[in-house]
Amino acid sequence: MAAADAVADEFQRLYGYAPEGVWAAPGRVNLIGEYTDVNDGFVLPLALPHTAVAAVARRTDGVLRVHSGDVGQGVVELRVDALAPGSGAGWAAYPAGVVWALREAGHPFTGADLHLTSTVPTGAGLSSSAALEVVTALALAELYGLGLTHPELAVLAQRAENAYVGVPCGVMDQMASACCAEGHALHLDTRDLTRRQVPFDLAAHGLQLLVVDTRVRHALGDGAYAERRAGCEAGARALGVRTLREVPYAHLLDALARLSGTVLSRGTTPGPPPEEIRRYVRHVVGDNHRVERTIALLDAGDPRGVGPVLTEGHRSLRDDLRVSCPELDLVVQASDAAGALGARMTGGGFGGSAVVLVESGGGADAVTEAVTGAFAAAGHAPPRVFPAVASAGARRLA
The missing domain is CATH 3.30.230.10 (Ribosomal Protein S5; domain 2)
Structure with a gap:
C-alpha cells in the first residue's frame, strides 16, 4: 500500500x-x-x-x-x-x-x-x-x-x-x-x-514471456491506424459482410479470390489501394484464427506450442498489415537466433514493444543479451526488457 x-x-x-x-x-x-x-x-x-x-x-x-x-x-x-x-x-x-x-x-x-x-x-x-x-x-x-x-x-x-x-x-x-x-x-x-x-501460468512449464520495449515511440493519431481500419471496413463491404469477423478462416482463400475480382470502393475519401485491402483482410482473418489456435494450445497444456504462432503473427503484421518497424523486426530476429520459442510485435505498431516467449532462466538471459547486443550494433538506443506477469x-x- x-x-x-x-x-x-x-x-x-x-x-x-x-x-x-x-x-x-x-x-x-x-x-x-x-x-x-x-x-x-x-x-x-x-x-x-x-x-x-x-x-x-x-x-x-x-x-x-x-x-x-x-x-x-x-x-x-x-x-x-x-x-x-x-x-x-x-x-x-x-x-x-x-x-x-x-x-x-x-x-x-x-x-x-x-x-x-x-x-x-x-x-x-x-x-x-x-x-x-x-x-x-x-x-x-x-x-x-x-x-x-x-x-x-x-x-x-x-x-x-x-x-x-x-x-x-x-x-x-x-x-x-x-x-x-x-x-x-x-x-x-x-x-x-x-x-x-484463460489460465496463463508459464512458470509452471518453465517458461517466461518477455516484453521488449524498443523505446521507439508511436502516435496512433497520425492516420496510419485509421487508414488500416478504413481498409478493413472497405474489404468487409466488398465481401458483403458487416465486419471481417464474419469471414471464417476456412473461407479465407475464397474471400481473397473474390476480392481479386472486385472493384473495391474507397468511399468518398482517399483510402488504401485494393492490394493493400486484400493484405489487411488476410491479416485480420488470419489473426482471429491465431487467437483460437493459441487458446487451444493453452487449454491442451502446451504453451510451448504458442511460440511459432507468435512468430507467424509477426510476419503477418510485418508483411500484410505493414505496421512493424526495423527495431521490432530486429527484436524478433535476434530473439529467434538466441533460441526463443517465438516472438512478435504487439500493439498498434510503428514502434512500441514486442513479446518473446522463452525458456525461464538461461533462455531469458540469452534473449535479453542478444537483443541488447543487436540494438547496440545497429546504433539503436538500448531497449527495455522485462517479464510480463499476468496481473x-x-x-x-x-
Whole structure:
C-alpha cells in the first residue's frame, strides 16, 4: 500500500485535503490478436503489473482539476460543462474525456479533483492511455455510486478515446485494463464482449514471456491506424459482410479470390489501394484464427506450442498489415537466433514493444543479451526488457 499512500499524500499536498480513495488500473500486453478488435474479432491480452494510479475526490462546483505526477506541468483546471471533443488539454484529455463520456451517457457529475501517476511506459504499445481512462472511470463511478460494471466502464473509456481524444481504437485495451484477472489471459470476443479467463501460468512449464520495449515511440493519431481500419471496413463491404469477423478462416482463400475480382470502393475519401485491402483482410482473418489456435494450445497444456504462432503473427503484421518497424523486426530476429520459442510485435505498431516467449532462466538471459547486443550494433538506443506477469485488472487500493 506504499504506492497508494504516496499518491494520497501528493493529492493532499496539491489540493490541501485528503482524497476519498485511491484506485489503480493496469497497462496490458496483447499475446495475440492485433487489429482484430476493430473488426469485431478475438484478442488475448493480459494485464501487466504496471499501473496508472489515481487519488480522487468529488467536487460540487462543476470544476474538474487534474494533475499528473509524470508530466512537467501544474494542475489543469477545466469546466465540466465546457468539455467537448476536440477541445484539447494535452494529456488531460484522457481523464477529461472520461468525464465527458460519463455525462454524455446521462450520469450525474458535479466535479472532481484527481492526482494521477503511472508506471505504464508511454508510447510503448502497452495501453498507457487506456490505463488512465479506466482508473478515472472506475474511481468516478464508485465515488458517484453509478453502479457500472467493469465492462461498462471499459466501453465508456473507449468512447472517451474514440470521440473525445480522437483515436479510433477498438475496445481491447480498455477491456483488458478493466477486466483481466491475475494469472490469466483474457479471451475477449469484441463483437459481444463475452470473455473467458484463460489460465496463463508459464512458470509452471518453465517458461517466461518477455516484453521488449524498443523505446521507439508511436502516435496512433497520425492516420496510419485509421487508414488500416478504413481498409478493413472497405474489404468487409466488398465481401458483403458487416465486419471481417464474419469471414471464417476456412473461407479465407475464397474471400481473397473474390476480392481479386472486385472493384473495391474507397468511399468518398482517399483510402488504401485494393492490394493493400486484400493484405489487411488476410491479416485480420488470419489473426482471429491465431487467437483460437493459441487458446487451444493453452487449454491442451502446451504453451510451448504458442511460440511459432507468435512468430507467424509477426510476419503477418510485418508483411500484410505493414505496421512493424526495423527495431521490432530486429527484436524478433535476434530473439529467434538466441533460441526463443517465438516472438512478435504487439500493439498498434510503428514502434512500441514486442513479446518473446522463452525458456525461464538461461533462455531469458540469452534473449535479453542478444537483443541488447543487436540494438547496440545497429546504433539503436538500448531497449527495455522485462517479464510480463499476468496481473489483476482495475481495482480500488485504498
